[in-house]
Amino acid sequence: MSYLKQISDKELKEGIEHFIQEAKGKYVPSVTLDTVIFGFHDNKLKVLLLRFAQTAHFILPGGYLSKDEDLDMAALRVLRERTGLDNIFLEQFYTSGKKNRTSNSIVSQLMKDLLGNLPADHWFNQRFVSVCYYALVDDTKVNPKPEPFFTEFKWFDIEAIPVLLYDHNLIVEKALKRLQTDLDTKLVGSKLMRDSFTMNELQKLYEAVFQHPFVRTNFQRKMLSLGILERLEKQYTGKSHKAPYLYRFTKDPLED
Amino acid sequence: MSYLKQISDKELKEGIEHFIQEAKGKYVPSVTLDTVIFGFHDNKLKVLLLRFAQTAHFILPGGYLSKDEDLDMAALRVLRERTGLDNIFLEQFYTSGKKNRTSNSIVSQLMKDLLGNLPADHWFNQRFVSVCYYALVDDTKVNPKPEPFFTEFKWFDIEAIPVLLYDHNLIVEKALKRLQTDLDTKLVGSKLMRDSFTMNELQKLYEAVFQHPFVRTNFQRKMLSLGILERLEKQYTGKSHKAPYLYRFTKDPLED
Structure with a gap:
């Protein structure tokens, strides 16, 4: 399953402004979550990616940590919101924290174009450390719902992952290495x-x-x-x- | 090697106030680093712990992430500051993020006694997600220097770890599990x-x-x-x- 939709600059701008308004005071500063969602289909290992609106670029499904939420719970929620799946095998495998990992990206340029210059200390502008989880899912059961910032939802063969936003290619690489270890030591294959x-x-x-x-x-x-x-x-x-x-x-x- | 020292309530209070003053605006909010430092001596696996001043309790050596510092660099710096060691085998293994993991601890009570009630949104009072690394070191080369908040520095047998502050017992457990996997798959034994x-x-x-x-x-x-x-x-x-x-x-x- 996949979807594809169109969104105008105006809609995106309003969506982001609404999100920033809603997010105010709600999330733990500086922390995001990203998920590498693996499926196995037609003898291929696949990864689920979202295309960021008004760009040609894909990104890992992710989200923020609410102040009243455990980290693992947040990862489950993010996955549920993005895929419609509950009770999924989910494993934390890495936390990505290079200081410039999200700066100077196409997304920051897009934000600047849409919203003007946000103050340097604005919540949305800060440095984020990303706690990364991988999930093993039955890809036929994934039921994505369109979301404000994402205009496409697509499974990619692990061998054909495009250039992703931020440091997400590195994160996919780390997830694959961990999946290899876990397949041998924790026998997670049953999940796929x-x-x-x-x-x-x-x-x-x-x-x-x-x-x-x-x-x-x-x-x-x-x-x-x-x-x-x-x-x-x-x-x-x-x-x-x-x-x-x-x-x-x-x-x-x-x-x- | 180890040390043991005395510190008065007044010194501790001043030390903490000085630290909070210095820390202002310097660190990424909500993120700490903790390190499980393993050594192998007399056929025993050992873990290095620090005793928190004015308490009977030990804690993992840890620190904060500077705004201008990569996460892995911060982990190396924290380890260098705590042990005097450079070029150490260091591996990130877990990020701990339960919402109440540091609240209602003996340390928060001690802080309250010493400093009075800090504002709820004070930097020091916030919720911290801790990115955890384990290190394999030659324990004979570790050269701890006394630090403001810590009055004792001691190696504990893995089988005799005391009740630690915060969720640090859980973190040690996770580190041991990871060391077991890494000993088999990455052959890290040479480091010990x-x-x-x-x-x-x-x-x-x-x-x-x-x-x-x-x-x-x-x-x-x-x-x-x-x-x-x-x-x-x-x-x-x-x-x-x-x-x-x-x-x-x-x-x-x-x-x-």
Whole structure:
């Protein structure tokens, strides 16, 4: 699913002014949240991105931390607001804090064009440290709703991420590295697979995440040695008996 | 190394007032840094803690983020200021952001006693999100200098960490979990060992970090299979030929 819409400069300006008004005193200063939302589809690892209005550039879905909200709760809320999904696997993986990470961007120029020069100490103008989470979602269930500043919502192949705003390419890179570690150590793969799957389908997931092929026999041996997969009985279908076995995860590896 | 000193209420009050004065406008609001400093000594994994003046409680060494400073640079500076060490292995592992994580603490009560009621929106009174780093250091090289708010500097066994201020026990727990993962995946052990060591000494490090014993033969097989250890030639010492082999890391696993 995706959307595409048009917005005029006037609408954007009003949207931003409204947002700044609403935000006044509501959020913890200097802290944002960004989420790298991964899906797995057609044997490709995908990342969800939003196009910032009146620019050609995409950005990670993100938001701010309310003063009365725990950080993890804020990450769940941001994800719910952006994707419509609840109860999602969400993992904090990095906090990005280079001093110039958001300054001199196309967005700051756009803001200047629309709003004039905001005072240097204005809330919107300050330096933000971004706490980053990654999410693993079923991309077919994501139901984006259009939002004031974003005119497009799109899944990108991990190998074809465009140049993003701010330092968001770096953040995607860090998220992928962490997903690789977590796939091996926390076995988060179950979050990206259907309930049952062939060994070949599981291998495709690992190849998409690690971005290189695995030898089939080695992969199968490694996976089976982990003791987390159950082979399902073959059901008689009248079709070829050469249909591959189906597997499922015996338990949620994250619930221990 | 450690220190212990006395400070009067008056000195502490003046120290804090001076700090607040100096801090004004200097730091990014709402963001602190905390560091879990690990050392390995006498086969024990140790953590460095500071005792907060006029309390019985210890706290992680930490600091604030200057407005003109990258986050990672701030972490290095904080560590340098607290330990005298430069060029240390430092890894960001977690950002702690529960809304009440520092409120209603013994420290806030102490501040109130010393300074009276600060305004609710005072810089010192605000909610802080803490970006946490862990460091691996040679504890014999740590050279703490006394600081205004801290009256004791001490290494604690990981198994005997006292009740810490704020949510710092949780942060130490998270740091240990991350160290366990990094020891296996990033092979950070070299940062905690001398240049050469016996297999038994390396096993002691792993046992201290994972907090359970390993079977000697399995451990040796696993370590040698990683291809990161070089066995040194035995030198003729005139002593027993049964002296164990010494090993060293063939390369810095982190430099790739």
